Amino acid sequence: LGLRALRDVQPDAQAYPAFSPALAHAFRTETRLFIRNLIQENRSILDLLRADYSFLDEQLANHYGIEGVIGPGFRRVALPAGSHRGGILTQGSILMLTSHTTKTSPVLRGKWILDNVLNSPPPPPPANVPPLDESPANGRKLTNREQIERHRDNPACASCHSRIDPLGFALENFDVIGRWRSKDGETEIDASGVLPGGETFSGPQGLNRLLLSRSQ
Numbered sequence: 623l624g625l626r627a628l629r630d631v632q633p634d635a636q637a638y639p640a641f642s643p644a645l646a647h648a649f650r651t652e653t654r655l656f657i658r659n660l661i662q663e664n665r666s667i668l669d670l671l672r673a674d675y676s677f678l679d680e681q682l683a684n685h686y687g688i689e690g691v692i693g694p695g696f697r698r699v700a701l702p703a704g705s706h707r708g709g710i711l712t713q714g715s716i717l718m719l720t721s722h723t724t725k726t727s728p729v730l731r732g733k734w735i736l737d738n739v740l741n742s743p744p745p746p747p748p749a750n751v752p753p754l755d756e757s758p759a760n761g762r763k764l765t766n767r768e769q770i771e772r773h774r775d776n777p778a779c780a781s782c783h784s785r786i787d788p789l790g791f792a793l794e795n796f797d798v799i800g801r802w803r804s805k806d807g808e809t810e811i812d813a814s815g816v817l818p819g820g821e822t823f824s825g826p827q828g829l830n831r832l833l834l835s836r837s838q
Contacts, residue, residue, distance in 0.1 A: 623657075623738060625650055625715055633798050634724045640685070641799050648682040649715040649800070651696055656710065659698065671709040671739075671830045674701050685714070687802065706802050711735070711793065712826050714800030720790075721798040728770060728790025735789045739833060744782045751779055765806040767791060788815025792829035 633641045655677035660669055678699045683691035691699055701707055710716055720730040737743045754769050774783045794811050797803050814824040823832045
């Protein structure tokens with residue numbers, strides 16, 4: 623899953639003052655306990671996506687906005703009804719691993735899903751692909767989604783990004799350190815996606831349902 627690389631991820635302290643080494647350790651612990659439990663109980667591999675439980679201590683539960691978890695010990699916790707979380711894609715470890723230091727990256731998140739869940743990695747980008755243009759438009763700072771959609775207007779970028787970006791957009795409500803948010807700056811987040819084949823979905827639960835609908 624690439625969790626070893628979390629040691630090299632350091633979110634910007636000014637943008638994310640709530641981040642700490644203890645939180646990074648909690649992220650790793652949650653995912654490792656989650657995977658260990660799946661193996662020890664011989665649960666379905668599909669629980670990686672559809673699980674309605676996770677492993678939390680009080681610090682991580684508070685960070686996720688989940689009530690009723692008291693004390694420092696990690697334990698299995700049933701996620702509340704209507705939770706935005708469920709499965710590995712909504713765990714802080716994966717969300718932080720697939721972000722930049724100052725902002726989320728739908729491209730990194732979409733690529734991670736193609737690589738690690740769908741076993742369908744995109745080709746490496748061409749050498750001449752320009753970096754993301756973060757400049758304002760009409761005097762307004764663009765959201766992540768708007769910047770990427772502008773980048774995708776380049777025909778050299780469009781073919782791969784049409785597969786990558788929709789998957790990552792579904793997770794845009796999670797910030798760099800895995801907290802739920804409704805806005806990117808001052809703009810409401812659009813977490814919908816359309817795949818090249820026409821399949822539509824929205825948000826992390828919609829993404830999970832789409833992935834689980836693929837029997838292979």
